[in-house]
Amino acid sequence: MNRRAAYATGVSAILAGVLVAAGPAWAAPSTQVVQGEVLRLVSIADWDAASSLLPGQPVQWDVTVSADAPDPGTVAVGISASGDAALVLDVLRCAQAWGEGGCSGGATTLETGWSMPRDGVEMPLLEMADTEIAHLRLVIALGDEEAGSTRVRVHARGAGESATIGPDGGLAATGAAPIAPWALGGALALVAGGTALSAARHRGATHPSEGGS
Structure with a gap:
């Protein structure tokens, strides 16, 4: 797995974890x-x-x-x-x-x-x-x-x-338990940040600087 794919997988895992933590807790029958x-x-x-x-x-x-x-x-x-x-x-x-x-x-x-x-x-x-x-x-x-x-x-x-x-x-x-705004915002920020960083790395790999040999 290349670093870009590994990073995307890591971000997805963090996002899933944040959303699960923010959702309702389903306990076993008591x-x-x-x-x-x-x-x-x-x-x-x-x-x-x-x-x-x-x-x-x-x-x-x-x-x-x-x-x-x-x-x-x-x-x-x-x-x-x-x-x-x-x-x-x-x-x-x-x-x-x-x-x-x-x-x-x-x-x-x-x-x-x-x-x-x-x-x-x-x-x-x-x-x-x-x-x-x-x-x-x-x-x-x-x-x-x-x-x-x-x-x-x-x-x-x-x-x-x-x-x-x-x-x-x-x-x-009644109604679904709401996802905490800070959790959703944090999750989206992680995705946006991960996408931007991945894109920047991709551009750097595709167009190396002119000073490089």
């Missing part, structure tokens, strides 16, 4: 557990992705609800939302834990294409015996492109106890 006297809620989601939703790029949120009650009873599961960003949800239930390929036994659809109210009022999803386990999958997408964020919570009530689970911040922040 697990959150809420354990009460009776109720247990387990949440698995990539909250970095969920806090930067883009149109046409839904995220999924798995929530497992179970209970260990001393007496037979029922558990009611619901969901609430409050905020500015409109969300559309599909809510599915699996009899087993969700796997990489989805629900092995076939999922039951509880809601599809649901435009959630954002008034903070809990909406019922299901009611089950406290001996059952609900493996829920929420597929969440933006309903429009208006800026804002919306906070979503899954609720469970049973045996005189209530529990809630969800992210600390807003679930949806």
